[in-house]
Amino acid sequence: MTPSANQRIDEESYTSWRQRSELAKMADLPPSLEQELVRLDREFWISSTKLKQIVQRFREELEEGLVKDGQSIPMNISWVHNLPSGREKGTILTLDLGGTNLRVCKVTLLGDHEGGKGKSTLEQEQYRLPQSLKTGSADNLWTFIAEKVAAFVQAKGLDRQYSLEKPMPLGFTFSYPATQHRIDHAILQTWTKGFDIHGVEGEDVAKHLREKLKERKLPVQLICVINDTVGAMIASAYNDPATIIGAIFGTGCNAAYLAHVSSIGKLDPDDERITAASTHNGTNKGKEMMAINCEYGAFDNAHRVLPRTPYDKRIDEESPRPGEQTFEKLSAGLYLGEIFRLVLVDLMDRGLVFQTQKEEGKEGLKNLYRPYTIDTSFLSQIEDDQSPSFSATRDLFAQTLALDPSDIDLEVARRIAEMIAVRGARLCACGIAAICGKEGIQSGNVAADGSVANKHPKFKRRWARALGEVFDWEGADGVKGPIRITSAEDGSGVGCAIIAAMELERREKVANKLP
Ligand code: GLC
Numbered sequence: 001m002t003p004s005a006n007q008r009i010d011e012e013s014y015t016s017w018r019q020r021s022e023l024a025k026m027a028d029l030p031p032s033l034e035q036e037l038v039r040l041d042r043e044f045w046i047s048s049t050k051l052k053q054i055v056q057r058f059r060e061e062l063e064e065g066l067v068k069d070g071q072s073i074p075m076n077i078s079w080v081h082n083l084p085s086g087r088e089k090g091t092i093l094t095l096d097l098g099g100t101n102l103r104v105c106k107v108t109l110l111g112d113h114e115g116g117k118g119k120s121t122l123e124q125e126q127y128r129l130p131q132s133l134k135t136g137s138a139d140n141l142w143t144f145i146a147e148k149v150a151a152f153v154q155a156k157g158l159d160r161q162y163s164l165e166k167p168m169p170l171g172f173t174f175s176y177p178a179t180q181h182r183i184d185h186a187i188l189q190t191w192t193k194g195f196d197i198h199g200v201e202g203e204d205v206a207k208h209l210r211e212k213l214k215e216r217k218l219p220v221q222l223i224c225v226i227n228d229t230v231g232a233m234i235a236s237a238y239n240d241p242a243t244i245i246g247a248i249f250g251t252g253c254n255a256a257y258l259a260h261v262s263s264i265g266k267l268d269p270d271d272e273r274i275t276a277a278s279t280h281n282g283t284n285k286g287k288e289m290m291a292i293n294c295e296y297g298a299f300d301n302a303h304r305v306l307p308r309t310p311y312d313k314r315i316d317e318e319s320p321r322p323g324e325q326t327f328e329k330l331s332a333g334l335y336l337g338e339i340f341r342l343v344l345v346d347l348m349d350r351g352l353v354f355q356t357q358k359e360e361g362k363e364g365l366k367n368l369y370r371p372y373t374i375d376t377s378f379l380s381q382i383e384d385d386q387s388p389s390f391s392a393t394r395d396l397f398a399q400t401l402a403l404d405p406s407d408i409d410l411e412v413a414r415r416i417a418e419m420i421a422v423r424g425a426r427l428c429a430c431g432i433a434a435i436c437g438k439e440g441i442q443s444g445n446v447a448a449d450g451s452v453a454n455k456h457p458k459f460k461r462r463w464a465r466a467l468g469e470v471f472d473w474e475g476a477d478g479v480k481g482p483i484r485i486t487s488a489e490d491g492s493g494v495g496c497a498i499i500a501a502m503e504l505e506r507r508e509k510v511a512n513k514l515p
Contacts, residue, residue, distance in 0.1 A: 020045070020422075022458070023383070023414055026390055027407040033352060037415055040343065043309040044419040046426045048469040050307070054427070055470050057305040058434035062294065067265035069179075072301045073294060077267060078230045079183035080291035081277040083237040083258065084498050087111040088505070092497035093158070093220055095145065095209075096173040096228075099193050099251040099334070102127045102145060104152040107497035120238075120494050125152050135320075138199035138208065146212040153218060162219035170213075170220040171500035173492035174205055175228040175252065177295040182273070183503055186225040192297060193252045193334055196320040223500040227293040228449070229256035231495030232488035234291075236447030238498055239489060243447050245435060246491060249428050249459065250450020252325075253297050253332040257435050261288040280509045296431045297328030306330060306427075311342040318371070331427040333452045336420055337374035343416050344368060353409045364402035374400065380456045382417040390414070424452065425462035433470040436483055447488035460485050 018025075020041075029037070046054070065075030089111035096103040105124040127148050133140055153159050153168075162168040176195070178186035185206050191197065200208075206225050213220055233246025233256050247255040261269055268274075269288065278288045300306045306326060308316075315329055315338055316322050329335050345368060347353045357365060367373050378400060385392040393410055397403045405413065432446055452459055461477075463485055468478025489495065 021415060021418060023418055025411070026414070027411040029408060029411060033408065033412055036347065036352060037412070040416065041419060043307070044423045046307070046423055051426060051430060051433075051466060051470050054305050054430045055433045055437060058296070058299055058430055059438045061299055062296070062434055062438055065294070066259070066263060066292070069266055073296050073298050074177055074179075074189060075264075076177060076227070076293040076295055077180060077264070078227065078256070078291040078293050079180055079273070080226070080230055080234065080499055080502070081274075082281050082283070082289055082502075083241075083243070084234055084502060086238050088238070088498050088501040090169065090497070090501040090504065092169050092171055092223075092500045093149070093153075094171045094173065094493050094496040094500075095149065096175075096492035096496070097145070098129075098175070098492070099195075100129060102129055102148055103493065104148055105493040105497075106152075106156055106158070107494055109494075109497055109501055120497070122490070122493055123156065124493065125155070133197070134194065135196045136198075138197055138203070141197050141200070142208050142212040145209065146216050146218070149213065149220065150216050150218055153220070159219060164217065164219055167219045167221040169223045169500050169504060171223055171496035172206070172209060172225045173228055173231055173496045174225050175248070175254075175492070177293075177298075178205065178225065178227070180225065183224045183226075183499075184222055189295075190321060190324060192321070192325050192328065193332075194320060224496070224503050226496050226499050227254070227256060228492045229254050230291050230293050231491030231493075231499065232447050232449050233257070233491070233495070234498050235489035235491045235493075235495030236445070236486070238494070240445060240447070240486070242443075242445045243486075244441050244444030244483075245432060245446045246488060246495075247428075247432060247446050247448045247453075247485075248450040249332070249448055249453040249463075251332060251334045252450075253328045253428060253431070254293070254295055255431055255435060255446075256291055256293045257439065258289045259292045259439070261290050262286060263439075264290060264292070276510065277506065280506050294431070294435070296434075297325045297332065299327035299431065301326045309339075311339050311346070314342060315339065327427065327431070331424045333376040333450065336376045336424055336452070337378050338372050339420050340379055340413075340417055341368065341371075341374045343420075344413065347412065353412055354403065354405065356406055357403055357409075362403060364397075364404075367401045368403065376452060377455060379417045379421050382414055383421060384457045421456060421458065422462055425456075425459050426466040428452075428459075429463045429466035429470065432483070433467055437471075441483070443482035445484055445486040447491075448485050449488040449491060453485070454487065 061073045065071040065073040089109050091108045094105045103126050108121045110119040177189040180186050187204050188200050229246045237243040245257045382393050397405050464478035468481050473481045
């Protein structure tokens with residue numbers, strides 16, 4: 001790096017956290033805490049110069065993943081060859097294995113119905129995943145899913161409309177890294193997002209699901225396995241042709257985009273699966289496309305560029321898969337609340353916060369010592385608190401942790417919540433900037449879904465601003481920039497159904513030898 005770049009980083013890091021903070025001040029802090037916040041800000045703040053360095057390395061890792069298997073970012077082939085036309089039709093059952101729930105939907109795609117493209121209707125049921133399931137056995141997982149499908153099929157009377165001879169098409173949104181040789185096949189590479197179910201890694205999840213559904217004689221046929229990012233891109237493109245990327249900023253952090261097959265070094269352009277698809281969708285040789293599920297939560301697993309704090313390192317070490325998902329562990333919803341908790345515990349242990357609580361022997365301190373007791377919504381609510389004297393934040397501490405913080409404790413907690421969320425949003429912009437930079441995409445909509453994107457009050461603005469800084473857009477605020485963040489349509493329900501409908505149409509054409 002040039003000396004001037006180094007100097008700029010230093011200058012930026014010396015800008016005081018108070019100047020950068022958007023939160024109104026609620027209490028004066030003693031010098032020891034002021035200093036502590038300066039230290040934390042130095043660790044968490046990502047300057048414009050650093051953002052650009054991260055994006056540069058990010059682009060390299062995306063390239064590496066396209067060329068060869070087994071790289072840090074896997075750049076998984078999805079076998080989705082094009083965006084939808086908006087005319088796709090059909091009734092599809094979809095399954096979405098999320099971090100917290102299993103969602104089963106009956107999606108009806110109306111296509112060009114009454115002149116409006118991309119319309120659909122949906123009926124759904126949500127089932128909470130028992131905590132024990134996430135670290136249990138494969139058999140428990142597939143049995144649980146098959147049970148819920150059976151309950152849904154029966155409740156909606158689908159067993160009367162479909163049969164084993166004429167089954168209902170089923171799409172499965174499986175939002176974990178998977179190697180796909182076909183669209184209805186998916187070998188789990190590794191669990192992410194805290195899942196640790198034995199006997200699934202290295203296995204074809206489609207095969208296991210199919211077997212369990214068959215055992216129960218359910219009148220369904222698995223057509224596709226998709227990632228939530230690919231679903232978000234497809235569902236959004238069904239309505240909005242300006243969609244360039246599908247992204248999830250939620251429990252995990254990831255994105256998908258439509259790549260030129262010619263840019264995917266690990267794929268043979270003469271592969272029969274690609275030529276067959278282009279015959280059917282009318283794409284000329286050399287112009288074929290393929291949706292790539294980046295799985296970029298794994299960015300920088302070699303720890304070359306991301307500035308990790310001691311809190312991040314601890315989260316990684318104590319996670320079920322240390323050394324994996326480095327980028328995700330700094331930026332995604334599953335971890336933001338836990339980083340916040342670890343900082344508070346550190347300050348408390350060093351006698352800097354919650355001292356009255358300690359003296360009073362508050363029960364709540366035990367809660368603070370329990371891993372993953374604070375989720376990202378806690379941080380969102382702190383930053384959303386407009387109430388006089390921040391009573392909503394006080395209530396939050398009381399209800400979630402049984403703690404009664406002093407004004408100073410609260411002031412410190414608010415600042416920390418802000419630093420962590422700002423870092424997360426700025427990092428989230430890097431992945432998107434890397435895809436756009438690499439692909440030469442200069443405008444369009446990033447269809448985003450996930451709890452952080454949807455529920456954190458300042459995420460989208462911070463994300464846009466960071467993107468503007470990376471691309472040196474005029475004016476510091478990227479909100480009006482040419483690449484914008486939009487709210488994705490339901491990718492894991494409707495998006496999954498559209499992909500199943502596209503695949504069924506393709507199969508029908510191939511079977512009937514239609515162009
Ligand atoms: C994790 C998963 C990825 C998913 C993302 C968002 O990164 O590995 O497949 O897209 O979370 O849910």
